[in-house]
Amino acid sequence: MSTMLAWSVAVAQVLLGLAMACGTFRILRGPRAQDRVLGFDSLYVNAMLLLLVFGVGSGSTLYFEAALMVALLGFVSTIALAKFLLRGEVIE
């Protein structure tokens, strides 16, 4: 792997880590519950992108499947949390 690609992977990892820190801040400091759910939503999308970048960095396609799982479970959990905020229960 060329050094330029290795550097770009490292830079992308740092940028996505900072983005995840922003989402974590919104989870911890969100004034209301919907802010925390929004922070969680952006956190899992950033984690999925970080897994894709790991896959490019290591040259292994295994990370792709982990990223797909994270995307699926994050969508379901965001829907469940929003439904809980709306109704007070998840499955009626």
Added chain:
Amino acid sequence: MNDGLDIPVLSGVLTAILLVGGSALTLIGSLGLLRLKTFYERVHAPTLGTTLGTACVALASMIYFSTAGGRLILHELLIVVFVTVTTPISLMVLVRAAVFRDRSEAERAVAGAANDDGP
């Protein structure tokens, strides 16, 4: 990171540009999550990462694995399609919940004020 695959220079440059560009767009969206004032403004910010950021990073991954493996690999399209379809749905449900909570709180405040004014 040293056990990566060897790929031609042009696709390496494309992969690097798309990786850094997509991550920077995602970071800008998450910074909007940090800086905007109200919830209804903040809900717009991370969509920059879920649309353009995801598309750029997935395209970089597709280019990298296609040139490294010597055949067309389009796995990452699954992630792009899934995230693009599901983000508006989840955020719409979330905003509907936020509107419901804000409205019910406002009604409770009005009812409380009416009770205070009553005899």
